[in-house]
Amino acid sequence: MGMVVVISLPLILFSVMLGFGCYFLGRARGRQEFYNRAQVFGVPTPPPDSSTSGATAYPSSSSTYLKPRNSTNV
Numbered sequence: 001m002g003m004v005v006v007i008s009l010p011l012i013l014f015s016v017m018l019g020f021g022c023y024f025l026g027r028a029r030g031r032q033e034f035y036n037r038a039q040v041f042g043v044p045t046p047p048p049d050s051s052t053s054g055a056t057a058y059p060s061s062s063s064t065y066l067k068p069r070n071s072t073n074v
Contacts, residue, residue, distance in 0.1 A: 035069070
């Protein structure tokens with residue numbers, strides 16, 4: 001019975017530490033990706049199979065709006 005506890009306890013602790021490590025690493029990567037890739041607000045593009053000569057053609061927008069980053073406020 002003591003052998004099961006000796007083998008299981010390190011596995012349980014390793015699993016818990018691995019879970020916390022993956023959680024914090026994923027959270028940091030998600031925040032980095034959020035700040036590096038700005039959302040672009042504009043007119044949606046039409047589907048690839050639709051014809052643009054129809055009555056409901058989307059107007060083309062040449063300018064895109066990017067949100068200012070926090071480093072510009074310093």
